[in-house]
Amino acid sequence: MKIAVLPGDGIGTEIVAEAVKVLQALSLPLEMEHAPVGGAAYEQHGHPLPESTLKLAMDSDAVLFGAVGDWKYDKLDRPLRPEQAILGLRKHLGLFANFRPAICYEQLVGASSLKPELIAGLDILIIRELTGDIYFGQPRGRRTATDGHFPGAEEAFDTMRYSRPEIERIAHVAFQAARKRRKKVTSVDKANVLETFQFWKDVVSDVHAQYPDVELEHMYVDNAAMQLVKAPKKFDVIVTGNMFGDILSDEASMLTGSIGMLPSASLNERGQGLYEPSHGSAPDIAGQGIANPLATILSAAMMLRFSLNQPEAADRIEAAVQRVLAQGLRTPDIWSEGTTRVGTAQMGDAVVRAL
Ligand code: NAI
Numbered sequence: 001m002k003i004a005v006l007p008g009d010g011i012g013t014e015i016v017a018e019a020v021k022v023l024q025a026l027s028l029p030l031e032m033e034h035a036p037v038g039g040a041a042y043e044q045h046g047h048p049l050p051e052s053t054l055k056l057a058m059d060s061d062a063v064l065f066g067a068v069g070d071w072k073y074d075k076l077d078r079p080l081r082p083e084q085a086i087l088g089l090r091k092h093l094g095l096f097a098n099f100r101p102a103i104c105y106e107q108l109v110g111a112s113s114l115k116p117e118l119i120a121g122l123d124i125l126i127i128r129e130l131t132g133d134i135y136f137g138q139p140r141g142r143r144t145a146t147d148g149h150f151p152g153a154e155e156a157f158d159t160m161r162y163s164r165p166e167i168e169r170i171a172h173v174a175f176q177a178a179r180k181r182r183k184k185v186t187s188v189d190k191a192n193v194l195e196t197f198q199f200w201k202d203v204v205s206d207v208h209a210q211y212p213d214v215e216l217e218h219m220y221v222d223n224a225a226m227q228l229v230k231a232p233k234k235f236d237v238i239v240t241g242n243m244f245g246d247i248l249s250d251e252a253s254m255l256t257g258s259i260g261m262l263p264s265a266s267l268n269e270r271g272q273g274l275y276e277p278s279h280g281s282a283p284d285i286a287g288q289g290i291a292n293p294l295a296t297i298l299s300a301a302m303m304l305r306f307s308l309n310q311p312e313a314a315d316r317i318e319a320a321v322q323r324v325l326a327q328g329l330r331t332p333d334i335w336s337e338g339t340t341r342v343g344t345a346q347m348g349d350a351v352v353r354a355l
């Protein structure tokens with residue numbers, strides 16, 4: 001099983017080192033090859049996603065990704081900025097399905113901004129379509145308006161767009177994921193206003209005919225945003241488009257306490273995937289050895305489950321993380337009175353011991 005390890009910038013290198021430690025402790029036949037990405041790759045090769053890094057990613061069964069970005073690259077032309085590396089990887093690998101589980105571990109109930117009773121036991125999964133929608137639809141651009149409220153004025157426009165096959169494949173992913181969980185899918189749309197999302201709703205309903213054992217509910221995105229903070233445990237799997245998913249997944253991530261706890265997976269049709277924490281390179285704390293490595297360690301568990309067919313190993317890592325939290329070990333982002341403050345490497349070592 002070949003894994004491309006792309007640590008990237010900032011805390012990326014620190015947290016990925018801990019996930020690699022944990023993977024090595026499993027004694028599975030894993031071949032891990034490192035390559036630079038983002039600002040680190042720009043420094044070495046003059047490009048955030050060098051050919052050699054892209055080739056390694058394409059030739060591997062899975063990619064373990066840290067994070068990219070730093071303000072010092074803000075002055076570069078857009079194609080050379082570190083963030084282009086992650087967009088390039090998504091595009092070249094065809095990673096259309098983004099999984100973001102929001103799980104509230106019992107030990108961290110107090111770290112959430114919501115009342116404990118609302119989030120204790122929370123375990124929901126947001127599935128965001130990653131390659132379509134208004135983020136990529138053409139045409140887009142700036143022009144002089146010829147109609148509308150202000151003819152002759154400067155204006156900008158984007159195109160919201162989804163094809164039937166794009167919606168069908170993400171709907172299948174959602175129903176199949178729900179089958180392994182509590183068998184409920186909430187499809188989030190804005191069908192009352194947008195033709196794209198009336199179509200989304202129709203196509204998801206068509207696909208649902210093949211999954212009679214799974215309950216399907218449709219919800220408008222504004223209501224979904226409200227329900228996520230009102231009664232998040234009513235959800236099981238949420239499936240939605242690229243833009244709504246971007247916003248709702250960040251909202252859901254905060255239910256659980258710290259962004260440092262949240263893993264993610266981005267999958268293509270061949271089951272290949274890119275696994276990364278939901279957070280960025282955190283330049284404000286980089287190099288201090290205090291970043292929380294658990295989101296990355298939990299991303300490695302998702303990699304074992306989804307791309308490497310090692311569900312038992314994934315379960316072991318998740319159980320080890322819970323054990324370490326039960327022991328009271330906390331990086332500063334999740335620290336509270338009465339718990340023990342540890343650094344990045346100590347946290348990784350503790351997970352290895354718990355394994
Ligand atoms: P960020 O997620 O890097 O940081 C937001 C806040 O959360 C910071 O205060 C940071 O210290 C904290 N934080 C993040 N991860 C943490 C961890 N594991 N442990 C403890 N605290 C943690 O987002 P920000 O500051 O908006 O962006 C910083 C850079 O990261 C930018 O260059 C941005 O473009 C990039 N970025 C990259 C992503 C990626 O590689 N996929 C995703 C999001 C942002």
Ligand code: MG
Nearest residue numbers: 246247249250
């Ligand atoms: Mg986002």
